[in-house]
Amino acid sequence: ENKRMQRLPPSPPAIPVLGHLHLLGKPIHAALARLAERYGPVFSLRLGSREAVVVSSAACARECFTEHDVCFANRPRFPSLLLVSFGGATLPMCGYGPYWRNLRRVATVQLLSAHRVNCMLPTISGEVRAMARRMYRSAVAAPGGAARVELKRRLFEVSLSALMETIARTKTSRAEGEADADTDMSPEAQELMKALDVFIPLLSAANMWDYLPVLRWLDVFGVRRKILAAVRARDAFLRRLIDAERRRLDDGEESEKKSMIGVLLSLQKSEPEVYTDTTIMALCSSMFSGGAETTATAAEWAMSLLLNHPEALTKARSEIDASVGTSRLLGADDVPRLGYLRCILSETLRLYPVVPTLIPHESTADCAVGGCHVPGGTMLLVNVYAIHRDPEAWADPAAFRPERFEGGGADGLFMMPFGMGRRKCPGEALALRTLGLVLGTLIQCFDWGTVGGAGEVDMAEGVGITLPRAVPLEAMCRPRQCMVGVLREL
């Protein structure tokens, strides 16, 4: 017994009630990295009422998600998140067990498989093409032929709209004329955003409840009531998407390009008790919350890095010009051939893994990590950000050098921007295909510059769940002369 006590992970001095909550400076991955320097690759924290273990080395992370993968496959139940996740029924939030296994199987086999992603590509290309068209038009209308573009907003809108299309096929119910509005969001995407915009900021406040239950009992600011109102709006919206798709299917509109909701409704026909409307809503909600902000944020970091490294942008563009040419727009089929573009994506996700400490896991039994005893019911945080910048593994870890991935140069080095093990991101293939298309198109069609000719883009990191930039990226966008013919025709 005594021996086991000695092998508990080291832990900084705690204070009453808060435990170590006060040590979680922002951004949290940076605070955790500082603690790891002092306490090592496995240390433990008490966050209010919760016990947590923080893992900051590749070896220990691997151990967690191979040997102890089943043990750590559970998720902590956060009361604040239960409010927005159908009582913890979404794929990212639900506990490990038969319910999760079924949802996960549907997601990987039916919704996000390589085959399904291939079927989605024309839809995604369509959204990306529409983005290029709008950027071209605003550049033509701007003084000097270069438009000031809020890339952050555009990238979010294009990833949300692409997702909206693959989930619900809303375009089929929409007139083309609306395409002229200066937004990349469909009316449906805008409606969803309205609900999300209300509860996402409230959630980070409500998150303190999860550690300090006393706040929840007090509900001092009526946060709960406001969140519930926004959740009701979101749910009504999701229900309308489902009803619309059900009507289309009932009308006998069988399409090869079935939306995710269409796929789920077919499953509902054969197993109505498993695929209830609520389960379908929870799965759609999982896709929106897992896919839109992450993809947009990764694209935003990639463009920021390219603005600061024009030589990499030039190299990527030469590759595109050689492989695609300038007489047509790059398409989904071209992306797999663009090796350097893929290196840029890898290097971006290494430096800015957009889910920097993964989604918290929780152990269901006692186990040992890095030789330390971790009791069952402990929350696990993996500092992916720190692992990706480990100077022991990566030469010059803070430098943006896509070349390190060329010719298998980084083979054997360990990255996990999408996590690892059975809880790994099921959307990786979709995310990488979307990112390749979006970045490839932006590089092929436009010359990019900083706003006001300011030297460098500021790379400061902000605070949020998906490693946001401190300042949303804006840039000057000028159509490439040799692409004007193509852009004009879009």
Ligand code: HEM
């Ligand atoms: C660059 C884009 C993306 C990144 C970096 C990313 C990263 C991650 C990470 C790190 C996790 C947590 C893994 C863990 O807990 O160990 C995760 C989970 C998840 N992601 Fe992604 N993701 C991205 C895009 C997407 C997309 C496009 C979708 C779907 C449309 C998606 C759906 C999900 C879902 C449903 C989960 C929960 C899986 C589970 O708990 O079983 N993600 N993602």
